[in-house]
Every structure is written in structure tokens, then in C-alpha cells.
Amino acid sequence: MGDSLRARAAHDRLRVEHLEDRCTPAAAFESGQVLVTFTDPGGPALAAVTGSPLVAGASPLGAGTYRIDLAGGVAVGDAITTFAAVPGVRFAEPDFTVGVSDIIPPDDPSFGSLWGLNNTGQSGGKPDADIDALEGWGTATGTGATVVGVIDTGVDYRHKDLYKNIWINQAEIPSSIRLNLTDLDGDGRITFYDLNDAANQGAGKITD
Secondary structure, X not given: OOHHHXXXXXXXXXXXXXXXXXXXXXXXXXXXXXXXEEOOOOOHHHHHHHOOOOEEEEEEEEOOEEEEEEOOOOOHHHHHHHHHOOOOEEEEEEEEOOOOOOOOOOOOOOHHXXXXXXXXXXXXXXXXXXXXXXXXXXXXXOOOOOOOOOOOOOOOOOXXXXXXXXXXXXXXXXXXXXXXXXXXXXXXXXOHHHHOOHHHEOOOOEOO
16 A cells, blocks of 8 residues: 555544434333334235234224234333334334423523423423423413512513513603603503613603
8 A cells, every 4th residue: 555545544534423412302102002104004014013912903093004002011112123124114103192282482492401490300300390480481471461570689671581571560650751651562551661662762761
């Protein structure tokens, strides 16, 4: 091997790097059944799967997919491995539990680590040992009728998540200033939503 080839071989040598953990939490699924989709629902694969001693019953769901009820004591993982190896099986997977919720988590990328607000058992914690923040937000979303008191060392009224939602005691607004302020969102009150708009800032209004 020439010197140039040796140099290139050394330069192109493979390296192994340890990346961050990309594991995701496992979703809940039914323990006694799996879903199997066949490339040809009328072919021999269906008979091979439903005739297996791992199977107690099968129900068609349409589009070539069957819900397979497992025999007692059969693990979902073992059944999936067995069925996926059958020729003619497109895929086999757990029957995941899916639900609908009107509670939308915030887009804060760190929200998942805030177990005090919504504890899903992350970091080894106890699920639901939290203040039910999502449930509270779901109740109050879209209305200013609910006032939330912060019992702590204070609140940053300039924070991007709060600056339009800070409550103000209407009786404490000087009448001379109140006459110059505009209720921009039409809720009948002057709030930080209104005060953070340029229309309510300046001489005779607010300067902070």
C-alpha cells in the first residue's frame, strides 16, 4: 500500500461516539391482545397466526388488520416477535391505549421535567403527585373570570407567559388615568393585556 493510501485509510477510519439517550417513555397498551396487519388478509398468514397456540381469538378491524386476543399468560412482546416473523404479516404491534384530551400542554420545551406541575412519574416520581396545573389551566383557559393567586416570593409581570395576564384591582386605578385607558380586549376591565399595548402608554396613561 502506498503512503497516500495509508494516509487516506487512517483518515477514513471509523469512529464510535456515545450519543445522548433517545429512549422515549412507553405508551400504555392492552396486555392481552395485539394488532396484526396482513399483506393478504385471505392468505395463509392469517391462518398461521390465528392457529397459533398463543392465540385465543381474533377479530377483523378492517384494512387487513386483526385484533388478536392472546391466550392466558402470553406476553405481548413474545407474541409480537412470533407474529412479525410469519411471512405475509405486514406488521404486529401492541394495541396502544389512545385517548382524547382538551388539555393542551404548554410549548415550553422544559415542561416535561416540571413534575410539580404535572407528575407523570418522570425521574422516578409518583404519578399525579402534583398541583394539577394542566387541569387548572384547562378550567381557566379562555376566560379572565378566574383569578390565580401566587403565594411565593413574587412574580415577574414582564415574563412572556404572564405579562398579558396579570390581574389588577380595578378600584386601585386612579380615575384620572382610567379615563384615558382603553379596554382593548373588551372584557370590561383594564388588565396587563391592555396596559402592555402602546395605545395605553404615554402622558396621562402609564409610563411603566
